[in-house]
Amino acid sequence: MDFEISKEHKLTIEVVRSFAEKEFKPEIARKYDREERFPWEIHRKAAQQGFVRPHWREEYGGQGADFITTVLVVEELCRADSTLGQAIHTAQFGSELINMYGNEEQKRKYLPKIASGEWTSSGAATEPARGSDITMLDTTAQRNGNYYIINGRKTFISNAPISQFAVVLCQTNPQLKHRGQSLIIVERGTPGYETTTLHGKLGIRASETGELIFNNVKVPVENLVGQENQGFYYFLNFLNLGRVEVSAEALGMAQGALERALSYAKERVCFGQKIINFQVWQHRLVDAATQLEAARLLVYRAAYYVDKYRNQPRIPPEVTSMVSMAKIFTTRTAIHVIDEALQVFGGYGYFEEFDIERRYRDIRITDIYEGTTEINRNIVASYLIGK
Ligand SMILES: Cc1cc2nc3c(=O)[nH]c(=O)nc-3n(C[C@H](O)[C@H](O)[C@H](O)COP(=O)(O)OP(=O)(O)OC[C@H]3O[C@@H](n4cnc5c(N)ncnc54)[C@H](O)[C@@H]3O)c2cc1C
Structure with a gap:
């Protein structure tokens, strides 16, 4: 060790x-x-x-x-x-x-x-009627000779308005449900493929989000990623990496907030003394730092195991469970730590000047995308119960 x-x-x-x-x-x-x-x-x-x-x-x-x-x-x-x-x-x-x-x-x-940063991309699973549960999709890809014909709509897709291509999870065989899904690359400019922009997000507003709309989009079979009808399993494996990365986002956002709160507490004077001298704030900041340190250990450990297994056909369930635990704990902890940090700033934290209000808005997504906390709890529960 x-x-x-x-x-x-x-x-x-x-x-x-x-x-x-x-x-x-x-x-x-x-x-x-x-x-x-x-x-x-x-x-x-x-x-x-x-x-x-x-x-x-x-x-x-x-x-x-x-x-x-x-x-x-x-x-x-x-x-x-x-x-x-x-x-x-x-x-x-x-x-x-x-x-x-x-x-x-x-x-x-x-x-x-x-x-190289020349292009950006999208990964699209979520649909208007299907978010947490993607075991059946409304976006279909029908094989027609050397092409797939894609119809449907994906929503809440990161980079949709600016991505050069999207890797889209499609239903290739509706009878087989999740066993009949495939990943297909669709390039911007393909006839029938359109994207929209969704405005008004709470946070992460520099990451553009939108919809992908497919209207009889003809895509060559060469754009199939991996094997046909294996897309659902590929996507779940891929989420192991994504969930560790989202945990790292949360960890970083909260660490930065804690550091800003600490420096502010050392400067701001109330009742004739620095805020940092109030023991209640020392304890609350110590708790925040301790929780973040615990989160960091979970994230790095999950990253280590994901790295070990990421090139294998299947990431083992104990690693998937470890990843979900890291995401549950880190994102919920980070939301709490940033809330604590904002409180240190009092009214100033509520305005944009100290950038804590932006972190307060930005952090909230980490508990939602790439599997909500509830879905990640379900994953850990399945592993613990032995389903
Ligand atoms: C800004 C942003 C960017 C995103 N980027 C992408 C992207 O690039 N690609 C992509 O494919 N998706 C993306 N998403 C979608 C995101 O992954 C989904 O929003 C998320 O998976 C939840 O799906 P939903 O919104 O349909 O909520 P729902 O599935 O409708 O869930 C609603 C609530 O019910 C709870 N719930 C659902 N099922 C259960 C259950 N079995 N047990 C307990 N509770 C349950 C959920 O946890 C949630 O609290 C993005 C979302 C946002 C907001």
Whole structure:
């Protein structure tokens, strides 16, 4: 057992930290948040530094690093700024499915452009009537000779308005329910494929969200990812990585909030003394720091095991359960820690000046996307009960 962070990982943290200190200006983050726009320029700079999927192999634009490196990058980006960090991290969503299950040609075509920041992508499972339960889908892909004809609609899709392609979970055989689903790559510009933008999110507003609409979209069979009718299983495996990454987002956002609260508490004077001198605040901040440290151990451990099994056909159920535990604990803890941090700032925390209100809004999604806390509890329960 080794709890030491390696030299390489420490270096990764330092590099991301110095990049974020230079590039993540609060006024820039507020602007993208206000305008609900993706920060292309900063994203491309981050990608040039190798912050997009460092665990991908070098021939696909990665650095051949381990998955823990990716997790540390996500944590550090979100620690520096919740809005910019989350948007930059999420820009590649769905591409991991190609890295995990795509063929050589697909990997060479799509992954380098994602890693370089030139393109962004979407991964689409959720539909208007199907979110937590995707065991049956309304979006269908019917085989017709060398093509699939796709019809349906996906909603709440990250990067929908700006992604060059989407990896779409479709029902290829409705009789087989989840055993009859497949992943198909659909490129922007394909006739019949349209995207919309959904406005008015509570937080993560620099990550653009929208719908994908498929109206008799004709896609060559070469765009099938992996085997036909295996898509549901691929998607569940992929969520193991995604859930650890969302946990890292939450960890970073909360860590950054705690640090800001600590410095504010050392400055703000009430009743003739600094807030930090009130024992109640010392204890509340200690509790927050302790809870985050516990969350960090869960996240790093889950990342370690996911890294170990991610190239195998199936990630073992004990690892999936570990991942869900990490996401449940970390996201709920982070929501609480940011709430505590905001309280330290009093009324100032309620305004945008100290960027705590933005973190307070941004953190909330981590408990919802890539499986709500309730769904993750169901996963752990199945494992514990032995279903
Ligand atoms: C900003 C944003 C970005 C997103 N990005 C993507 C994306 O890129 N790709 C994608 O495919 N999806 C994406 N999603 C969708 C997200 O994953 C879903 O919103 C989420 O899985 C929940 O589905 P739902 O919204 O339909 O809620 P529902 O499934 O309708 O659930 C409603 C409530 O019921 C609870 N519930 C449901 N079933 C159970 C049960 N069995 N036991 C106990 N409680 C239950 C849920 O936990 C939740 O609290 C995104 C969502 C948002 C908001």
